[in-house]
Amino acid sequence: MVEVLVTGGAGFIGSNFVEFALAAHPDWRITTLDKLTYAGRLENLREVMDHPRHRFVRGDVADAAVARPLVAAAEVVVHFAAETHVDRAIQDAGAFIRTDVYGTFVLLAAAREAPGLRRFLQISTDEVYGSVAAGASTETDELRPRNPYAASKAGADRLAFSYWATHGVPVVIARASNNYGPRQFPEKMIPLFVSNALDNLPLPLYGDGRQSRDWLHVTDHCRALDLLLERGRPGETYNVGGGSELENVALTRLILDLLDRPASLLRHVPDRPGHDRRYRLDTAKLRALGWTPQIEFGPGLRAVVEWYRDNEWWWRPIKEADPAFRAYYEQQYGNVL
Ligand code: NAD
Ligand code: TYD
Numbered sequence: 001m002v003e004v005l006v007t008g009g010a011g012f013i014g015s016n017f018v019e020f021a022l023a024a025h026p027d028w029r030i031t032t033l034d035k036l037t038y039a040g041r042l043e044n045l046r047e048v049m050d051h052p053r054h055r056f057v058r059g060d061v062a063d064a065a066v067a068r069p070l071v072a073a074a075e076v077v078v079h080f081a082a083e084t085h086v087d088r089a090i091q092d093a094g095a096f097i098r099t100d101v102y103g104t105f106v107l108l109a110a111a112r113e114a115p116g117l118r119r120f121l122q123i124s125t126d127e128v129y130g131s132v133a134a135g136a137s138t139e140t141d142e143l144r145p146r147n148p149y150a151a152s153k154a155g156a157d158r159l160a161f162s163y164w165a166t167h168g169v170p171v172v173i174a175r176a177s178n179n180y181g182p183r184q185f186p187e188k189m190i191p192l193f194v195s196n197a198l199d200n201l202p203l204p205l206y207g208d209g210r211q212s213r214d215w216l217h218v219t220d221h222c223r224a225l226d227l228l229l230e231r232g233r234p235g236e237t238y239n240v241g242g243g244s245e246l247e248n249v250a251l252t253r254l255i256l257d258l259l260d261r262p263a264s265l266l267r268h269v270p271d272r273p274g275h276d277r278r279y280r281l282d283t284a285k286l287r288a289l290g291w292t293p294q295i296e297f298g299p300g301l302r303a304v305v306e307w308y309r310d311n312e313w314w315w316r317p318i319k320e321a322d323p324a325f326r327a328y329y330e331q332q333y334g335n336v337l
Contacts, residue, residue: 008081010034015044061103071110093148100152122160136282172232181218207271209249216242217295241281244297
């Protein structure tokens, strides 16, 4: 059995990865370590909770007493755990520094001592490059993160690299573009806009809405990570981009069309401070290993919109009954919607 530690596995991408990996690798035994912050939810692991090759541990990656023995027992670490929402980082970045930077340090320090560790896959993001006016970011481009979330992820990304360069920890770094898929927390654009549209609530589009993102289906991301665990070289960084670039305003209209909702639900609201105008990844390095995205954005978005329509049980309690979410929504949108 291959012992795999997945941090942040109760979140959006982590839970999709745990499901994907258990199905793809009959010889993997997965431990999910997750603090269950507001974004981490046990129902995300519903399908695998009783799986004989999966166990869940509630704990903080920044707590060495919890993290060290788990890393020591692992052959593979896939490190998703992070605070992830840009707008929350703008409100208050403290938790981002603590989890994304210090938490990554705790895991890397443990990885340095782990006797059988073969791979430490650091889940980074295209946001570390900052806004790209034209062309596409390649892995050797300068990092120019422009918001506190992106800066904390850039810190973690380079810290992971330094533990390879300095201590020989077998770190591979994956920088993915914006993911979409089932179980994404409804503070992020696509699930927020889809669930608001379903309820005939306004869709708060920041600024002129002409910012663009490079959308990647979460399953294509999982496939890429799986390939990188097999073929990625320690010390190397790989971009994982969907190649489906779309302006936010066009995406908003697509969502409204798919749900047969009026264009009047689109509401321009003041822009996000430091809002990156455009992300776009060059993925030649990953494609050379044999990966290409398999889910086209059109059908992928349609399926995901259907998932949120058919799974209100998943998002409605968060949006309507979770006081922390209500407080966040009020603070973020109360004055503008
Ligand atoms: P998410 O917010 O849905 O999930 C994050 C998970 O980490 C949650 O389950 C949360 O409980 C857990 N967590 C947070 N702090 C923790 C701590 N201190 N200890 C243990 N667990 C903790 O995020 P996501 O969208 O699934 O993102 C996962 C990773 O992928 C992150 O590292 C993120 O930076 C990266 N990423 C995300 C995207 C995207 O579009 N969502 C794109 C590129 C990279
Ligand atoms: P988001 O899902 O927060 O991801 P990221 O900031 O990591 O790219 O946002 C995606 C895009 O949608 C981004 O350009 C910001 C924009 N956006 C809005 O216009 N309104 C919103 O309410 C949110 C949450 C995002």
